[in-house]
Amino acid sequence: MKKLQITSAITFVSAWLVGLALAASGPKPSDTAQTIANYYASHEHTSVLANLLIDGIAGAAIIALAVGLRRYLNNHSKLTTWMYAAGFAAGITSLFQAAIGETMTYRAAHGASPASVRTLFDVLNNADSVKIASLALMIGAASLLARRAGAFPRWLATSGLWFAPLLALSGTAFPLNSSAIYATLELTLIGLLTWVIASTVTIARRSPRREAATAVATA
16 A cells, blocks of 8 residues: 555656646646647647646556555545545646547647647646645544544644645636636645645555554455
């Protein structure tokens, strides 16, 4: 379980950091359809790689993270089921985004109309709201489970409970097209990566007693 959690966390964080760096100069939701189509047409290879990292590889890593959290925090409650389902939904949504992103990039680079590229761009961004909301639910449920069982340090469990609704709120930036919420999105994404790292370090350093207790609970 430790290897799964560590590997998936490293993969998730690395894919997002590199992918976001590649996509840093990408178009904004407020840009015109022509501007969006022109960007993806002239940055085809960079955009293909960015989509693969941010949504494809990271999406698979999210599912693996959800599996690791379920094994570590499982107490056979509905909350555990909700936590895993939310993480799985986030991962599947991310993989869906990868397919949309790659299709959009290919079509833009091969003469599709700006309007059709814009439609795919909007679908990609609105799906991000679903992914972020699902990740927020996973973090909130995991933090509550960990707080009840003492499975995370108290500061991590408490901060996760506070952070989850803020993360969910930041995800509404796309459908609401709110510049104020956009401003918080980058901060909450940093918070998301920080939570993944902190929870993974906690799981990796758990005591042999905790390891045995979890093995018995999931047997």
